Structures are given as C-alpha cells and as structure tokens.
Amino acid sequence: MLLLFFILPLLYMVWLSFHDGMPPASLTLENYLNVVTTDLYLRVVWRTTVLTVQTTALVVVLGYTLAYSMARFSKRTTLLLLLVILPFWTNYIVRMYALINIFSRDGLLDWMQLVTGLAQEPSGIMYTHTAVLLGLTYVWLPLATLPFYASLTNMDDNLIEAAKDLGAGPIETFFTVTLPMTKNGVIGGIILVAIPTFGAFVTPTLLGGTDQLMIGMVIENQFTEAFNWPFGSALSVIVSAFVVLMLLIAVKFGAGDVVTRRSDTQ
Amino acid sequence: MIPNTIERFVDRRGRTIGLGLMWVVIALLWIPIGIVTLMSFAADRALAFPPDELTLHWYREFLQNDAAIDAVFTSLQVSVIATLITVVLATILSYAIAKYEFPGKGMIQLVVTLPIIVPLVVVGVAMVLFFGVINVGTGFWSVVIAHVVRTIPFAALIIIPTMLRFDETLEEAAKDLGADELDVFVNVRLPNILPGIVAGGLLAFTISFNEFVYTYFVRDTRTETLPIYLWNQIRFEASPEVNVISVVFLLVAIGMILLALAITNVQRITMR
Numbered sequence: 096m097l098l099l100f101f102i103l104p105l106l107y108m109v110w111l112s113f114h115d116g117m118p119p120a121s122l123t124l125e126n127y128l129n130v131v132t133t134d135l136y137l138r139v140v141w142r143t144t145v146l147t148v149q150t151t152a153l154v155v156v157l158g159y160t161l162a163y164s165m166a167r168f169s170k171r172t173t174l175l176l177l178l179v180i181l182p183f184w185t186n187y188i189v190r191m192y193a194l195i196n197i198f199s200r201d202g203l204l205d206w207m208q209l210v211t212g213l214a215q216e217p218s219g220i221m222y223t224h225t226a227v228l229l230g231l232t233y234v235w236l237p238l239a240t241l242p243f244y245a246s247l248t249n250m251d252d253n254l255i256e257a258a259k260d261l262g263a264g265p266i267e268t269f270f271t272v273t274l275p276m277t278k279n280g281v282i283g284g285i286i287l288v289a290i291p292t293f294g295a296f297v298t299p300t301l302l303g304g305t306d307q308l309m310i311g312m313v314i315e316n317q318f319t320e321a322f323n324w325p326f327g328s329a330l331s332v333i334v335s336a337f338v339v340l341m342l343l344i345a346v347k348f349g350a351g352d353v354v355t356r357r358s359d360t361q
Numbered sequence: 362m363i364p365n366t367i368e369r370f371v372d373r374r375g376r377t378i379g380l381g382l383m384w385v386v387i388a389l390l391w392i393p394i395g396i397v398t399l400m401s402f403a404a405d406r407a408l409a410f411p412p413d414e415l416t417l418h419w420y421r422e423f424l425q426n427d428a429a430i431d432a433v434f435t436s437l438q439v440s441v442i443a444t445l446i447t448v449v450l451a452t453i454l455s456y457a458i459a460k461y462e463f464p465g466k467g468m469i470q471l472v473v474t475l476p477i478i479v480p481l482v483v484v485g486v487a488m489v490l491f492f493g494v495i496n497v498g499t500g501f502w503s504v505v506i507a508h509v510v511r512t513i514p515f516a517a518l519i520i521i522p523t524m525l526r527f528d529e530t531l532e533e534a535a536k537d538l539g540a541d542e543l544d545v546f547v548n549v550r551l552p553n554i555l556p557g558i559v560a561g562g563l564l565a566f567t568i569s570f571n572e573f574v575y576t577y578f579v580r581d582t583r584t585e586t587l588p589i590y591l592w593n594q595i596r597f598e599a600s601p602e603v604n605v606i607s608v609v610f611l612l613v614a615i616g617m618i619l620l621a622l623a624i625t626n627v628q629r630i631t632m633r
Contacts, residue, residue: 100510104491164383168376182390186571186610188591193393201409264368294480311482318486331483
C-alpha cells in the first residue's frame with residue numbers, strides 16, 4: 096500500500112520533472128534551469144533557506160533549554176511532556192489561526208505593546224518575515240524538544256558530577272560534557288525541524304502571504320493555479336534533495352536512529 | 362575561560378533560572394491556544410484584543426451553519442474509514458514482521474518512516490499526479506487513500522512494538538492444546554496486542570481528523586473536510602466562527618490524546 100501510493104507517486108514526480116509538458120512530451124532539463132536562472136525563484140529558495148536556518152536555531156535554543164530544565168530540574172516530567180506535546184497535537188491550521196489572533200492589527204501583541212508603552216500605534220506584524228519565523232518556531236518547538244529530552248535523560252549524570260569534582264563550573268561542564276554527550280539528540284532535533292520547515296507551505300501562506308513566498312507555496316501554486324506540473328515537480332524534487340541531504344548528515348553523525356525512531360511531524 | 366563569578370552565579374541560580382525559562386516556554390506554547398479559546402467567545406467581528414463583550418453567539422452560528430456541519434460529517438466519515446483501513450493494514454504488517462522472515466524486511470522501518478519525514482507538500486503533489494495517471498481521479502476515495510498513507514506510519518510504529526513484545530510461547534501453548542491458526546490469532550494474540558492496536562487507531566484517527574495538506578491536493582471541490590473548511594474560512598472570510606471551529610479541534614485533539622494515554626503510556630506516544 097505504501098509502496099503503491101507513496102513510493103510510486105514520488106518516482107513518477109521525479110520522472111515528470113524532466114519533461115517540458117505532460118507526457119508524452121520531450122525530455123528536458125529546462126525546469127531545473129528555470130529555477131536557477133529566474134531571479135524570483137532564486138530569491139524564494141534563498142528566503143526559504145534563511146527561514147529554515149533561523150527557525151532551526153531558535154527551536155534548538157528554546158527547545159534545548161526547555162528539555163534541559165525538564166530533564167535536570169523537574170520531577171513531574173510526565174505532566175510536563177504532556178504540556179509540551181499537547182499543543183503539537185492540536186490542528187496545525189488552528190495553531191496558525193491562534194497566531195493570526197495574536198499577530199494581527201489590534202491583536203494581543205499590539206495590545207501588549209500599547210499597554211507597556213512600547214508602541215503608540217497598533218500595527219500588527221502579519222505578513223512579515225518575523226511572523227513567519229515565529230509561526231514556524233511555534234509549530235516545530237515541541238517536536239524538537241522530544242529528542243533533546245530523550246538524549247538528556249539517557250545521558251549518564253555521573254559524568255556531570257565527575258566534571259564538577261574536577262573543578263569545572265556549570266557552564267564549562269555544559270559545553271565540554273553535556274552538549275557533546277547529547278549531540279545525537281541535537282542533530283535529530285535539527286533534522287526534524289529543518290526538513291518540514293524547508294517544505295513549509297501552510298505557515299507562510301497564512302502568516303506571510305505573497306510577500307514572504309517560500310518554496311512550498313510556489314509548488315502549491317504550480318499545481319493549483321499555474322498548472323505547470325513538471326515545473327512544480329522539479330521544485331518538489333529540489334525539496335526532496337534537501338531531505339536526502341539532511342538524512343545523510345544525520346546518518347554521518349550517527350543520529351539516523353533518532354530520525355527513524357522518532358515519529359511525528361505536523 | 363568563563364569568569365569564576367559567572368560560574369558561581371550559574372551554580373547558585375541555575376536551577377531557578379532554568380525552571381523559570383521552562384515555564385516561560387511552556388506558557389508561550391499555550392498562550393495562543395488560550396487566546397483562540399477566549400476569542401471564540403468574543404462578540405466583536407474583528408480580532409481585537411481584549412474582547413469588549415463575551416457571548417455564545419458564534420457557537421450558535423456554527424451549529425446552524427450547514428456547510429460547517431457538513432464538513433464535520435465529511436471529516437468523521439473520512440477519518441473513521443481511513444482509521445479502520447490503517448489499523449487493519451498496520452496490524453497485518455506488524456504481524457508479518459513479528460512472525461515471518463521475508464526479503465526487504467530490514468527496509469520496512471525506513472519505508473514506514475519516510476512518509477513522516479518527507480515534507481507534506483511534496484507527497485501531496487506526487488499523489489495528485491499519480492492519481493491522475495492511474496485514473497483514480499480526485500474525490501472522496503482519493504482523500505481516504507491519502508489519509509491511509511498519512512496515518513499508517515504512526516499506527517505501525519505503535520503496533521509493531523506491541524506485537525514484538527507478545528510472548529510467542531503463548532501461541533505455541535495454544536497450538537499444542539489444539540487451536541488452529543485463526544483461533545490462536547483471535548483468542549490469544551489479539552487480546553494481548555489490543556491496547557497497542559487501539560492506541561494506534563486513536564492516534565491514526567486524530568491525525569486523519571486534523572490532516573490538511575494531503576487532503577488539500579487530492580480532494581475535489583465536493584469533498585470538504587473540516588480542516589479544508591477552516592482553511593477556506595481563514596483565507597476568504599475570516600468570520601469569528603473560525604475561533605469556534607478551532608475550539609472544536611482543540612477538544613477533539615485533547616480528548617483523543619488523553620484517551621490514548623489512558624490506554625497506553627506517555628512514553629509510547631512521545632518517545633517512539
């Protein structure tokens with residue numbers, strides 16, 4: 096079933112991306128050349144890359160902090176895990192709409208800025224780069240926290256004690272012992288965030304609009320409005336290439352396990 | 362080197378700061394959800410915060426809106442059918458993995474997890490292309506197939522470990538006592554793995570009920586699930602009713618997860 100409705104469609108898509116129209120049409124590399132020679136598409140790929148890097152960085156910092164405190168300082172971890180994962184299991188579009196409530200003109204963010212005197216005029220941050228970045232971070236934070244947390248709890252706490260006994264302060268211990276020991280969890284988390292962010296289309300559509308085009312939006316547009324399916328396929332292949340690249344990185348750093356065993360996106 | 366004063370400060374205050382930051386992050390995760398819930402009671406049409414007046418008006422509006430209620434029923438139909446298919450297929454798959462050796466068994470882990478990893482847009486467009494080629498077309502059943510593809514990995518990843526933990530000697534014992542293959546499966550194996558199957562099914566249902574991206578690509582205009590309806594509302598209407606639908610989704614999601622937790626355990630859902 097998966098083979099039939101998952102693998103075959105992907106293979107067909109790759110095949111189609113080398114055609115200049117719906118088959119039977121001639122084979123061509125034109126779709127790929129189109130991406131690398133058109134200014135608009137290059138800018139879209141660049142923006143997508145920047146947003147992916149920024150989102151991943153934010154998620155790693157926030158998620159690792161969260162996971163660290165859960166693993167080291169807390170006792171009621173079951174409840175905390177639930178508090179982290181429940182927002183993740185609520186509908187993706189609902190979470191986006193929640194952020195629209197907050198980001199739009201006269202929304203919560205504006206209200207807070209007015210109350211604290213940070214801003215005089217309500218303006219909202221909808222359709223900005225910041226809105227998309229915060230949206231993507233909000234969506235993927237819980238997901239990345241889980242591998243961070245798992246690697247932190249699997250780590251041998253005695254190592255930390257040993258480092259402290261040898262005179263290392265908590266910060267030094269963190270950077271020389273804890274962080275290297277949980278490297279696999281960190282890489283796993285990075286991959287779980289970077290891949291879906293690179294292919295995002297719902298978040299940038301709802302929070303960014305046409306000012307913040309990402310690859311996923313262009314792909315969607317090729318299939319629902321422009322009807323240039325071979326070109327859309329070529330873009331999808333580019334996204335898939337990114338996925339393969341990230342997975343290879345994971346395997347190279349020995350974190351492949353984290354990706355195949357961890358199992359929930361979006 | 363980090364100055365000693367900072368190290369000492371972190372040593373003394375690290376725990377407090379860490380816990381403080383943890384609660385801040387958790388609060389940030391929940392504030393948007395709280396806001397949606399609050400705004401669903403706001404009387405005003407615009408999304409102005411804080412709301413001037415609280416009302417149940419938009420809930421009544423939602424219940425009287427045929428298009429919205431139709432979408433709820435379409436969603437339920439798709440999700441129930443897709444969940445049943447998924448649970449049966451995932452159970453067969455895990456049974457095969459637990460009992461038999463076959464070529465390509467080692468690849469299964471990867472094939473099962475790939476749909477989870479590959480971005481939804483990519484699979485969505487690949488499926489709509491493929492459905493066109495094999496003449497399935499788009500409509501109710503293409504949506505169901507898409508949902509099965511989406512949910513099988515999640516269900517399988519819960520059911521496979523349950524199946525592997527099953528004590529095979531129980532089956533031997535039943536056979537020695539004269540039970541045939543089917544008898545053994547229904548009366549011995551099934552009761553033992555049922556919690557895993559039910560948990561997998563609940564998870565599959567939740568994911569299916571929330572599924573948007575695949576559906577968006579493989580549906581026809583008549584097949585409108587609740588997430589699709591929500592999307593159209595947000596993009597083209599933005600009535601406060603959207604907040605109400607959001608609350609419906611929240612309740613369904615939280616209810617399903619708590620139900621799944623009651624049957625299995627947190628680790629199974631969050632750690633696998």
